[in-house]
Amino acid sequence: MKFLQAAALTGIWLSSTLVHAAPRDILAAFSSPSNNWDAGTTITLPDNATVFQTATVRWNSNDAPGFAIAITPATEEDAAKAVTIAKNFNFPFLATGGRHSSSITLATIRDGLAIDLSALNSVRINTTAPSVTVGGGTRFRQVVDPLYNAGFYLPIGSCPCPGMVGATIGGGIGRYQGLDGLIIDNLLSVRIVTADGRLITASKDSNADLFWAVRGAGANFGVIVSATYRIHPLSRINNGQILSGDFVIPAASNGSYYDILASLQGTIPVELGTISIAIWNETLSEATILVNWVWLGNEQQGRRFFSRLNALNPIQTNIYTVPWNRLTAAAAFGLGTAICEPVRYNGYGLNFRNLSSSTYQEVFGIMDEFWRRYPDGRTSSVEIEIFAPHAVRRVANDATAYPWRDTLGYTLYSFAWATAETERVGERYGIRVRDAFARTAGFNGPAVYVSYAHGDETLEQMYGSNTRRLLQLKQKWDPQNRFRFFNNIARR
Ligand SMILES: Cc1cc2nc3c(=O)[nH]c(=O)nc-3n(C[C@H](O)[C@H](O)[C@H](O)COP(=O)(O)OP(=O)(O)OC[C@H]3O[C@@H](n4cnc5c(N)ncnc54)[C@H](O)[C@@H]3O)c2cc1C
Ligand SMILES: *[C@@H]1O[C@H](CO)[C@@H](O)[C@H](O)[C@H]1NC(C)=O
Ligand SMILES: *[C@@H]1O[C@H](CO)[C@@H](O)[C@H](O)[C@H]1NC(C)=O
Ligand SMILES: *[C@@H]1O[C@H](CO)[C@@H](O)[C@H](O)[C@H]1NC(C)=O
Ligand SMILES: *[C@@H]1O[C@H](CO)[C@@H](O)[C@H](O)[C@H]1NC(C)=O
Ligand SMILES: *[C@@H]1O[C@H](CO)[C@@H](O)[C@H](O)[C@H]1NC(C)=O
DSSP, X not given: OEEOHHHHHSXXXXXXXXXXXXXXXXXXXXXXXXXXXXXXXXXXXXXXXXXXXXXXXXXXXXXXXXXXXXXXXXXXXXHHHHHHHHXXXXXXXXXXXXXXXXXXXXXXXXXXXXXXXXXXXXXXXXXXXXXXXXXXXXXXXXXXXXXXXXXXXXXXXXXXXXXXXXXXXXXXXXXXXXXXXXXXXXXXXEEEEOTTSOEEEEESSSSHHHHHHHHXXXXXXXXXXXXXXXXXXXXXXXXXXXXXXXXXXXXXXXXXXXXXXXXXXXXXXXXXXXXEEEEEETTTTXXXXXXXXXXXXXXXXXXXXXXXXXXXXXXXXXXXXXXXXXHHHHHHHHHHHHTTSOBOOEEEEEEESSOOHHHHHHHHHHHHHHHHHOGGGTTOEEEEEEEOOHHHHTSOXXXXXXXXXXXXXXXXXXEOOSSHHHHHXXXXXXXXXXXXXXXXXXXXXXXXXXXXXXXOOOHHHHHGGGHHHHHHHHHHHOTTOOSOSSSOTTOO
C-alpha cells in the first residue's frame, strides 16, 4: 500500500480542510494495518495534488463530485473492503470508471470517498466461450486492440475514452444496435460489490433481479469490479474492415440533410449508424453539420448508400475503410479522439422514436441564433445519433432496466461558455432545444437515456414503465441508498 502517512497524520490538512469528524475516522480506518491492502492499492489525500488529481480528474470539470479522499484499489477485494469501510462509517462514496459522466447529479457528493477503479483495467479474452472479461475501470480504447488482435469485436460506444462498464450500465448505445443490440444485450455477468460490502456475481442465473437492475441503472446498485461480455467474430462485420464516411454539410444544405435523416424512419438498414453534430465553423463563420456514417457490412453496398449525401455539396468528404479497433479514434475527421480532451460542458439529452426533419431544422436555427449572439458559446453543439434499431427491438422493454427499446435516436445538446451570461443563456437554450425535440419525439412525455440525462428529469422520464420494479429492487439491494450520487432513483 502506498499511503500518505505524512499528509494523513499532520493535523494541518485535517483541521483546515475537513470540518466533520467522519473523514478523520475513515482515514484512521483506512490506515489500519488490519486491512492488508494489496501492495498496489493507493490511498490519497487532496494535498498530494498530483496523485489525487490522477485519481479524480474528470473529462468534464463542470458540476464535478467533491472528494476528500481517494482510493485506487489494485484488486477486486480491496474495492470491496473500501465499500465496507465507507459503509461502516456511513461515509459518502462514489465509484468512478472512465470519469466521463456529465450528470449534474454527481455534484451532490461533497467531501466524499472516490473509489477510483482505473487500476481494474484487465482485459481477458476466452476464445472458446467466446467472451471477454474486463475490469470495472476499463475504457473503450483499452478493449479494442486485444479483441481485434484475437479476431473479435463487441459493441462499444462511439468514442475511445469513456469507461466500458460505466457506459454499459446505463444501457450502452452505439453503432452496433442494428446487429448486436445495446451493450447490455451482450453482457453475460458482472462481479459486483453490493451495498453491504459483499462481492457477488449477477447474471441471468445468479441474482437475476440484480442483473436486471444493473442493465440500465447499474450506478444505483453497486460497484462492478469486472464484467463479462459475449464477443463476436470480426467476420460478422466485413472482417473488421469498417466503412466510415465523414462529411461537413454547409448550412444551406441543412434541410436536405435532415430530410435524408428523417427518411431513415422505417427504412434504416441494419448495418447503419449515423452521428450528426451541428457545430459552428469558425473558418466559415457559419453553422455546419459534422457527419459520421458507419456501415457494418459489405463495403460496396455501404458506398452506394452513402452516395446520397453527394447531392448536398459537402464542404468536406472522406469515405474510407478502417480496422475496427481504429474506428472510434478516426471517425468524424478524428473528432472521436479530439472529443476526449477535457472540457467544461453542460448537457441536455433526449430520446426519440419519430424522426422529424422540420424539428431538426428548427433546432439548427435556434443554435445558429445562439452562436451568432454568444460568441463565447461557439464550441457548443447539438448531436443527433440515429442507429439501426433491429437487434435492440428483439428484446422486450421489461427484460432489462433500460426501458426505451423503441428509440430510433438520441439527441444531446452540449453547451460550453466562458462568461456567466452565456452560461445562464445556455441553460435556457438547452431547455428550449430539449423541448423542441420532445414535441415530435413520439413518446408520451419526454424519454431520456440515463447516460445522456441532464439530471433534472423525473424517474419516469428515465425509466418509464420499469420505474416501479426498479424501486422495489433498490429497496431490496440498497435500502440505505448508499449508491445515490448518479441520477438517484430513490430520491422521492
Ligand atoms: C465523449 C463521450 C462519449 C460518449 N459516448 C457514449 C456512447 O457512445 N454510448 C453510450 O452509451 N454512452 C456514451 N457516453 C456517455 C457515457 O456512457 C456516460 O457518461 C457514462 O456514465 C460514462 O461512464 P464512465 O465510467 O466514463 O464515467 P464515470 O463518471 O466514472 O461514472 C459515471 C457513473 O457510473 C458509475 N460507474 C462507473 N463505473 C462503474 C462501475 N464499474 N461500477 C459501478 N458504477 C460505475 C459511477 O459511479 C458514476 O455514477 C459518452 C460520454 C462522453 C463524454
Ligand atoms: C504522493 O503519493 C505518491 C504515491 O502514493 C507518493 O509516492 C508520493 O511520495 C506522494 N507525495 C507526497 C508529496 O506526499
Ligand atoms: C472459457 O469458456 C469455456 C466455455 O464457456 C469454459 O469452459 C472455460 O472454462 C473458459 N476458460 C477460462 C480460462 O475461463
Ligand atoms: C436550414 O435549412 C432551411 C431549409 O432549407 C433554411 O430555411 C434555413 O435557413 C437553414 N438554416 C440555416 C441556419 O442556414
Ligand atoms: C470548417 O470549414 C473549413 C473551410 O471550408 C473546413 O476546411 C473545415 O474542415 C471545417 N471545420 C470543421 C471542424 O468542420
Ligand atoms: C413525427 O414527425 C413528423 C414530422 O415532423 C410530425 O409531423 C409528426 O407529428 C410527429 N409525430 C409525433 C407523434 O410527434
